[in-house]
Amino acid sequence: MTGRLLRPRLGVVGGLGPLATADFYRKTIDAVPAENDADHISMAILSVPQIPDRSGAIREGSDKPLPWLIEAIDMLNSLDVEIIAIACNTAHHWYDALSAASRAEIIHIADAAIGELHRRYEGNRAAVMATRGTLRSGFYQKRLREAGFDCRNPIGPAFQHAVDDAILQVKLGELRQARLACAAAFELCRQDGSEAAILACTELPIAAEEVVPEGMLVIDASLALALTCIQRLRDPDRRRNIAM
Amino acid sequence: MTGRLLRPRLGVVGGLGPLATADFYRKTIDAVPAENDADHISMAILSVPQIPDRSGAIREGSDKPLPWLIEAIDMLNSLDVEIIAIACNTAHHWYDALSAASRAEIIHIADAAIGELHRRYEGNRAAVMATRGTLRSGFYQKRLREAGFDCRNPIGPAFQHAVDDAILQVKLGELRQARLACAAAFELCRQDGSEAAILACTELPIAAEEVVPEGMLVIDASLALALTCIQRLRDPDRRRNIAM
Numbered sequence: 404m405t406g407r408l409l410r411p412r413l414g415v416v417g418g419l420g421p422l423a424t425a426d427f428y429r430k431t432i433d434a435v436p437a438e439n440d441a442d443h444i445s446m447a448i449l450s451v452p453q454i455p456d457r458s459g460a461i462r463e464g465s466d467k468p469l470p471w472l473i474e475a476i477d478m479l480n481s482l483d484v485e486i487i488a489i490a491c492n493t494a495h496h497w498y499d500a501l502s503a504a505s506r507a508e509i510i511h512i513a514d515a516a517i518g519e520l521h522r523r524y525e526g527n528r529a530a531v532m533a534t535r536g537t538l539r540s541g542f543y544q545k546r547l548r549e550a551g552f553d554c555r556n557p558i559g560p561a562f563q564h565a566v567d568d569a570i571l572q573v574k575l576g577e578l579r580q581a582r583l584a585c586a587a588a589f590e591l592c593r594q595d596g597s598e599a600a601i602l603a604c605t606e607l608p609i610a611a612e613e614v615v616p617e618g619m620l621v622i623d624a625s626l627a628l629a630l631t632c633i634q635r636l637r638d639p640d641r642r643r644n645i646a647m
Numbered sequence: 648m649t650g651r652l653l654r655p656r657l658g659v660v661g662g663l664g665p666l667a668t669a670d671f672y673r674k675t676i677d678a679v680p681a682e683n684d685a686d687h688i689s690m691a692i693l694s695v696p697q698i699p700d701r702s703g704a705i706r707e708g709s710d711k712p713l714p715w716l717i718e719a720i721d722m723l724n725s726l727d728v729e730i731i732a733i734a735c736n737t738a739h740h741w742y743d744a745l746s747a748a749s750r751a752e753i754i755h756i757a758d759a760a761i762g763e764l765h766r767r768y769e770g771n772r773a774a775v776m777a778t779r780g781t782l783r784s785g786f787y788q789k790r791l792r793e794a795g796f797d798c799r800n801p802i803g804p805a806f807q808h809a810v811d812d813a814i815l816q817v818k819l820g821e822l823r824q825a826r827l828a829c830a831a832a833f834e835l836c837r838q839d840g841s842e843a844a845i846l847a848c849t850e851l852p853i854a855a856e857e858v859v860p861e862g863m864l865v866i867d868a869s870l871a872l873a874l875t876c877i878q879r880l881r882d883p884d885r886r887r888n889i890a891m
Contacts, residue, residue, distance in 0.1 A: 445696065474653045
């Protein structure tokens with residue numbers, strides 16, 4: 404339904420997992436310099452953690468989550484949102500199908516993250532910290548190569564094991580364990596000579612808090628997506644403000 | 648629209664302000680002992696900070712926010728939610744009109760908070776820390792009296808000034824200032840002989856972090872509402888599990 408008075412401008416497909424979406428929501432709030440409530444961007448957040456496991460589906464070559472994701476996109480379009488963010492990197496495996504099903508433009512999280520990397524990073528070697536499904540899908544590696552970056556993923560089995568563990572521990576709400584696993588992954592990145600890493604799973608920013616090694620540039624894909632969405636809504640004329 | 652696969656079970660009217668809703672969302676997540684994403688409750692959160700100032704309207708005798716609130720309730724009902732939470736105490740001034748307009752039951756935040764106070768507090772004197780609009784509306788005082796509590800609000804002008812400031816500073820994102828103001832309000836409560844206080848504005852739990860004096864029982868109305876909603880959805884037969 405379309406409201407007469409209220410219109411949620413940003414639609415969010417979330418709950419994948421819920422803590423990651425709470426983190427994304429918080430980032431959209433912090434991104435707006437507000438004097439009062441009304442300065443903030445109106446949003447509709449669907450937190451629907453029942454959507455089947457994305458990473459597992461990609462690895463099995465299945466599209467099982469797709470009808471659920473399309474339904475979430477439909478619900479947000481029914482509320483007449485202007486743009487949509489999907490607060491889950493792995494779900495972007497189905498970006499093309501979801502975009503085709505959506506009236507509102509879906510902002511791609513990897514475009515947002517790599518745009519941010521491009522602006523802030525002089526080097527050319529970057530690690531992608533992501534689920535195995537996101538890596539198998541390859542949309543980060545493809546965009547990194549197109550933007551001129553050297554990307555070897557996974558760096559090694561110990562690295563991916565640490566990343567997997569950090570993601571799992573956030574989903575379990577075990578934040579101390581998550582931080583330890585994330586710190587181990589950063590250390591392996593550094594040993595491999597990567598001076599930059601992309602937190603390409605929305606659980607990871609929660610794990611990365613306080614454990615980023617000095618001298619390493621860490622791009623938070625959730626934050627990049629939040630900033631890109633807010634910028635787009637505050638300045639709709641700059642549609643392609645994602646430096647690539 | 649009603650989904651075939653997805654159904655957000657809990658609808659949230661939020662954004663009043665956004666940080667308070669992010670806090671409420673986080674509390675609904677923490678309230679569920681989850682082994683994986685799918686154990687969490689599905690939700691639809693409308694974060695619509697453009698709804699006109701509730702406290703000011705009550706004090707002016709105006710119903711200006713009501714059509715906006717009804718529209719938010721309509722949107723959540725259009726998504727077929729089972730129950731609705733309004734993550735703003737002051738907006739409960741219009742609870743009866745909103746309930747009448749909603750198919751889904753709206754869980755009253757003051758019922759949740761006072762139920763929690765009743766379970767945890769042996770004494771009979773409690774302070775209500777709320778906006779001036781919430782106090783003018785009187786729904787907390789009425790429920791406290793009905794539950795046998797002695798409630799004098801505001802305790803004094805300095806107390807209400809500190810509460811107002813704590814709320815304002817959270818809305819401005821100035822969390823250090825907010826904590827100082829909240830600590831001052833708690834101290835005035837204690838000087839007045841109140842051993843219990845209800846944080847009856849959803850901004851206040853953010854300000855109260857780390858500054859609750861020893862020996863004071865503080866009931867967080869946001870947390871009580873989150874717990875009541877989760878309990879209701881996990882155990883729908885216990886409809887009236889709010890001890891009063």
